[in-house]
Amino acid sequence: MKIKLKDSLFVSAQPIMQRLESHGYEAYFVGGCVRDTLLGHAIHDIDIATSARPEEIERIFHLTIDIGKEHGTIIVVENRVHYEITTFRTEGEYSDFRHPDFVDFVRDLREDTLRRDFTINALAFDREGNLYDYHHGLEDLEQQLIRAVGVPHERFTEDALRIVRAIRFASQLGFDIEPKTYDAIQTLGHLLPNIAIERIRVELSKFFLGNYFEKNALLLVESEIASHIDILKALPVKDALEFMVKALNHQVLQDERLAWFLFTRGLGLDEKALQAFLRKWTHSNQFIQEVTWLHQLYTILLQRPLTNWEVYYYPIELIELLEVFLKQQSQPIMSNARTLYDALPVYDKKEIVVNGKDLLTLLGLEKGNAQVGQLLHQIERAVVMNELANEKDVIETFIYQQLNQ
Structure with missing residues (x-):
């Protein structure tokens, strides 16, 4: 079987393949790019396998990066594009069930495919688009x-x-x-x-x-x-998965944060528990914060329209992500975030004309304290909510009023 390799990723890699072949080595496109091409799906990257050993690859190409030479993987940089090239290999025992105890480099593509996980991922194209299928992967693709x-x-x-x-x-x-x-x-x-x-x-x-x-x-x-x-x-994993399916309402998730938000909500975790749960999964602090915000926003959006403060405090991109999702689920929400956001008087507390240093001067203090922090927050919130003009004399009057209460 022969396929015309029209995708630009295949085309741009042709000189790499040709150079390997010109030095007497075999070279093939392997893995997901082959599978997805046969399925008619878009490809996002390519992997190349070759009979050339790592040191031979390094001799052929001027600019290479060793990212796992002992396992046969070298990156070749050509026209500022990175190409991951792996030598055909067989693998020893996996005593830790994760990594081979050793690898042996081989010269035969068929031997290399024996270490692949699934037949649909053990397919290969040469640079002309001829398909190499040693494990009936094409048949499994057709039979899904x-x-x-x-x-x-x-x-x-x-x-x-x-x-x-x-x-x-x-x-x-x-x-x-x-x-x-x-x-x-x-x-x-x-x-x-x-x-x-x-x-x-x-x-x-x-x-x-x-x-x-x-x-x-x-x-x-x-x-x-x-x-x-x-x-x-x-944990009630089955309940969580059923909750996700019901919430999706035949839609496909496009955002990882939204996926973990739905999963943790389906598990019935409160804010503290969901943060601990996500931390165990080694999610980043930023990711955990954004999933936490999604939980908070979800509760707000189902109860009432958003206020100026919420579209100021929460990332607008996150709010709109959740708004779109809830609309797809036909949830009765007031979708007004972008309108409120565009009309905000300020977008950052640095834009407020009175800052902490000004406040210390007004109060005759040399350093801040809890009262200063509380006043700054009150000013910020009042300005954002359009309850206080962002003007120095107006804010100073507000400060004196708060102090005299």
Whole structure:
């Protein structure tokens, strides 16, 4: 089978492939870019596999970056574009269920594909678009099946993260998991505690954002994966997934923050508990803050229209994200955030004409205290709410009034 490789990513990589071949080596496009091209999906990056050893790649190209030479991966920089190139390899035992104890570089593409996770990811194109399929991956694409390469038990024992990747691909592609592969997932879920939680989190986020999440949401529970992830034990995961599906109302999630907001809301976590929960998943402080804000905004939006203070305090992008989502769910909300935001008298407290230093001078103080902080907040809120003009004499009068109360 031959495919015309028209995507600009394939076209721009042709000189890289040609140079490897001109030095007597084989080179192929591999992995997701091949799968997605065959499915008619857009591709976002490419991976290249070659018979050239890492040191041979370094000799061929002028500018390279070693990002894992011991595992065969080198980045080649050409015209300011980075190309990730990996040497064909076989792998030793996975004693930690995550990383091979050793790798052996080989010269044969077929041998290299034996270490891939699923047949649909073990496909390759040469630079002319000829398809190389040693594991019936094309047939599985046509039948919409996720099937482990070779013996499923061996693939999942090598890297237990593949267990979660299977349901992630089911959510993204809408495919079914082949029965023997599914049986191995249920049997080997106990290996998941060996996997770093941030790696599982990345896959779980992609699972939530899949185009077919609604169809396959309960796989997280039915496959018994959730029961082997310590963070999820004793939590109503099935209820949370059903809540997400109902809330989505046939829509596809596009934002990771929104996904984790819905998941934590479905779990019934209060603000303190959800922050601790997200921290265990190694989410960033910024991410945790934004999910917390989504919870707060959700409660406000379902109860009443937003005020000036809320569109000033919360990021407008986050408010609009939630407004759009709630509209899609036909929730009766007053969608007025952008109108309020555009009419705000100030967008930052630095724009207020009286600052902390001015206030200290007015009060005859050398350093701030709780009263100063409280007054500054009162001024900021009053200006934002259009209860106080952002003018120095008006604000000074307001300060004296507050002090004399």
